[in-house]
Amino acid sequence: MDILFDIRDNIRRFYASNAGLIRPLLKIACALICFFSIRFYLGSLATGLFEFSYMLLFSLVCAFLPWGAISFFGGILVLFAMLEASYVMAGFMLIAILATGFLYFGFKPGHGAIIALVCVGFIWRIPYAAPLILGLYLGASAAIPCALGVFLWFILRYFEINGGQMSAVIDTSVMMTDFSAIMDGVIKDRYMVIMAAAFVLCVLTVSAIKSLSIDHSWTIAIGAGAAVICVLVIIIGAMFEETSLLWDILGLLLSLGLAFIYEYVFFGVDYRGAERLQFEDDDYYYYVKAIPKIKNEEEDRRS
Numbered sequence: 001m002d003i004l005f006d007i008r009d010n011i012r013r014f015y016a017s018n019a020g021l022i023r024p025l026l027k028i029a030c031a032l033i034c035f036f037s038i039r040f041y042l043g044s045l046a047t048g049l050f051e052f053s054y055m056l057l058f059s060l061v062c063a064f065l066p067w068g069a070i071s072f073f074g075g076i077l078v079l080f081a082m083l084e085a086s087y088v089m090a091g092f093m094l095i096a097i098l099a100t101g102f103l104y105f106g107f108k109p110g111h112g113a114i115i116a117l118v119c120v121g122f123i124w125r126i127p128y129a130a131p132l133i134l135g136l137y138l139g140a141s142a143a144i145p146c147a148l149g150v151f152l153w154f155i156l157r158y159f160e161i162n163g164g165q166m167s168a169v170i171d172t173s174v175m176m177t178d179f180s181a182i183m184d185g186v187i188k189d190r191y192m193v194i195m196a197a198a199f200v201l202c203v204l205t206v207s208a209i210k211s212l213s214i215d216h217s218w219t220i221a222i223g224a225g226a227a228v229i230c231v232l233v234i235i236i237g238a239m240f241e242e243t244s245l246l247w248d249i250l251g252l253l254l255s256l257g258l259a260f261i262y263e264y265v266f267f268g269v270d271y272r273g274a275e276r277l278q279f280e281d282d283d284y285y286y287y288v289k290a291i292p293k294i295k296n297e298e299e300d301r302r303s
Contacts, residue, residue, distance in 0.1 A: 008265050024063035031059035031070045034116045038074060038156070041123045045163045048080035068112020072101075074119070075152070082159055086166035088178040089159060092186075096155055100148050111138060111145055118149025118199075119156060121255075125247060127153075128233075128255035131199045132225050133262050135206025136218060142207075146199040154192040158185045191241040198232035213289050215274070218267045222259045226252060268294040 015022055035055040039046040049055075058073040075097045083090040100115065114134060121127040130149070134142035162185065166178060186192065202225040209221035234248045269291045277288040 028059045031062040037123045071116040085163045114145035115149040119153045129258045131202035132259035135203040139207040143200045143203040147196045150196040194237045
């Protein structure tokens with residue numbers, strides 16, 4: 001597994017020396033992946049601004065804006081696609097985007113790209129990787145954007161399933177029917193509530209356990225977070241919605257694999273070299289547990 005640490009260290013050194021160029025290119029790449037994933041998922045419903053020229057333009061704009069711009073422009077693309085199918089659906093999406101911006105960006109800005117990341121994870125059937133990895137990386141602060149990402153995903157999912165049956169006509173009875181159907185299909189969806197709760201509890205569980213001063217706390221945290229998802233989504237969620245058990249289990253296993261790789265590469269430590277130190281000053285006694293990080297042989301020789 002030393003090759004993983006070699007790749008990690010080479011990437012870190014390359015990024016440190018070329019950060020000014022890499023950051024905008026990375027934002028462009030992430031934005032294009034997000035936009036093309038949504039376009040792939042929506043299929044024939046991906047009209048309007050889902051042309052390559054528009055997606056490339058928005059990706060270039062994202063290069064000079066904070067990471068949250070990816071989620072914002074992704075929402076704009078979906079909004080205009082919905083506008084061609086149903087004014088009610090587009091209005092509902094607009095309210096959802098504004099509510100998301102108010103609830104998250106107004107109080108806890110800085111990680112808005114997580115919302116888009118959650119949606120992309122659902123599209124590629126590895127949704128549980130987001131709460132597992134983000135619980136390790138960001139801690140409890142990732143809970144809110146993960147829940148908002150689940151909410152926006154279920155709106156996108158409802159549109160993908162029912163968009164072909166909607167009609168962009170200005171008729172009161174039709175619009176009221178569409179609005180009632182959207183409310184029943186999204187807001188009153190108990191499976192969505194269970195999924196959002198699972199993501200929040202997974203993030204909080206991983207964040208809490210990884211901070212414990214026990215051996216292999218990060219590995220245990222990933223396992224506990226996966227157990228939360230398994231119980232809430234695969235077992236309890238199946239009571240409210242008919243899902244594919246095979247895809248759920250496969251998605252959880254793939255997410256677990258990605259989380260363990262992330263933990264091994266970025267949080268890998270050698271518990272055999274753990275040391276417990278004790279010292280004091282005039283006011284306190286200090287008890288410190290020091291665990292060396294795993295390094296490749298070449299880095300060990302340099303240090």
